[in-house]
Amino acid sequence: xxxxxxxxxxxxxxxxxxxxxxxxxxxxxxxxxxxxxxxxxxxxxxxxxxxxxxxxxxxxxxxxxxxxxxxxxxxxxxxxxxxxxxxxxxxxxxxxxxxxxxxxxxxxxxxxxxxxxxxxxxxxxxxxxxxxxxxxxxxxxxxxxxxxxxxxxxxxxxxxxx
Amino acid sequence: xxxxxxxxxxxxxxxxxxxxxxxxxxxxxxxxxxxxxxxxxxxxxxxxxxxxxxxxxxxxxxxxxxxxxxxxxxxxxxxxxxxxxxxxxxxxxxxxxxxxxxxxxxxxxxxxxxxxxxxxxxxxxxxxxxxxxxxxxxxxxxxxxxxxxxxxxxxxxxxxxx
DNA sequence: TCAATCTAGTTGAGTGTTCAAGTATTCCGT
DNA sequence: ACGGAATACTTGAACACTCAACTAGATTGA
Numbered sequence: 376x377x378x379x380x381x382x383x384x385x386x387x388x389x390x391x392x393x394x395x396x397x398x399x400x401x402x403x404x405x406x407x408x409x410x411x412x413x414x415x416x417x418x419x420x421x422x423x424x425x426x427x428x429x430x431x432x433x434x435x436x437x438x439x440x441x442x443x444x445x446x447x448x449x450x451x452x453x454x455x456x457x458x459x460x461x462x463x464x465x466x467x468x469x470x471x472x473x474x475x476x477x478x479x480x481x482x483x484x485x486x487x488x489x490x491x492x493x494x495x496x497x498x499x500x501x502x503x504x505x506x507x508x509x510x511x512x513x514x515x516x517x518x519x520x521x522x523x524x525x526x527x528x529x530x531x532x533x534x535x536x537x
Numbered sequence: 538x539x540x541x542x543x544x545x546x547x548x549x550x551x552x553x554x555x556x557x558x559x560x561x562x563x564x565x566x567x568x569x570x571x572x573x574x575x576x577x578x579x580x581x582x583x584x585x586x587x588x589x590x591x592x593x594x595x596x597x598x599x600x601x602x603x604x605x606x607x608x609x610x611x612x613x614x615x616x617x618x619x620x621x622x623x624x625x626x627x628x629x630x631x632x633x634x635x636x637x638x639x640x641x642x643x644x645x646x647x648x649x650x651x652x653x654x655x656x657x658x659x660x661x662x663x664x665x666x667x668x669x670x671x672x673x674x675x676x677x678x679x680x681x682x683x684x685x686x687x688x689x690x691x692x693x694x695x696x697x698x699x
Numbered sequence: 700t701c702a703a704t705c706t707a708g709t710t711g712a713g714t715g716t717t718c719a720a721g722t723a724t725t726c727c728g729t
Numbered sequence: 730a731c732g733g734a735a736t737a738c739t740t741g742a743a744c745a746c747t748c749a750a751c752t753a754g755a756t757t758g759a
Contacts, residue, residue, distance in 0.1 A: 576715070578715080579715095605716090606717075608716080608718080608719095612715075613715080613716095616714090616715085632723080632724060632725085633722095633724045633725070
């Protein structure tokens with residue numbers, strides 16, 4: 376397979392993208408860590424749980440919902456449980472399964488964190504972009520997500536040839 | 538400060554964005570780890586060094602160039618040095634400073650990793666987007682980067698009020 | 700029905716990142 | 730010239746994530 380490089384324009388675009396991604400992630404992580412003492416990944420777990428009427432979710436659903444591995448969620452929920460923000464329950468319909476349940480303390484922690492986090496998101500992403508830009512960003516993002524999932528599934532055609 | 542929430546549309550866009558970011562980062566990290574035995578952050582360090590005619594860069598420049606903290610770069614270079622991919626040199630003009638120098642082995646490792654990585658970037662980002670989409674993504678990214686830097690500088694106006 | 704296989708989730712070791720504190724050197728004002 | 734402040738970088742502990750191996754329960758099919 377001939378290695379096809381990026382054009383100057385593609386290169387510039389790609390770098391602008393990952394640069395923004397890194398800066399943003401670090402900034403949001405730092406903001407949440409400083410203001411709410413939790414990493415962004417934990418925040419997202421609490422958000423997903425809070426959106427459920429019964430405030431509970433299977434571990435696997437939590438994993439797919441937050442685009443993370445089962446192992447990550449398992450470790451994270453263990454930590455959240457130590458803090459009393461989440462509790463585990465056995466799943467009635469499948470005895471292998473576990474339900475992560477958001478506790479009242481967890482809900483309070485989320486409520487306390489949310490305003491600051493949303494303000495930061497607004498300040499760094501929503502407000503600096505026009506509506507068209509934001510929608511374009513979302514479109515491009517969906518295309519990227521689809522492509523990543525496609526690559527994951529069909530097993531990376533372009534793997535380094537051994 | 539009144540907490541201003543996100544509209545439905547903003548919410549959808551924001552989620553699409555971070556979802557893509559997470560999926561992409563995990564995929565690229567996994568690809569590089571599997572094919573070249575290095576995380577994406579290390580790859581970027583090697584890239585920056587390789588772009589210099591003398592293949593060397595001050596630690597601080599490496600940090601700003603890769604949007605990471607000095608500490609991160611310091612640890613990373615230490616690891617890369619253990620592998621023989623990078624070497625440290627004292628900086629002649631400032632005795633506090635250090636130069637990270639890409640070794641020949643490091644250059645080879647980068648060369649071996651590059652094709653697979655670029656192919657993955659192309660497959661997940663460049664190819665699935667139209668030229669307009671890619672340019673729009675870059676524009677939005679630059680706006681986000683600027684906003685993050687602005688927030689970092691002027692000290693987060695919207696910090697959780699204690 | 701029972702073995703093989705698949706799925707849900709956990710665990711621990713290894714690795715990378717962060718945060719705060721540390722050392723060494725340079726810069727700056729007087 | 731010299732003391733204080735800023736800068737360059739490192740270090741170690743605490744924490745998060747990954748990968749592979751593992752347990753336990755569900756599913757399949759012969």
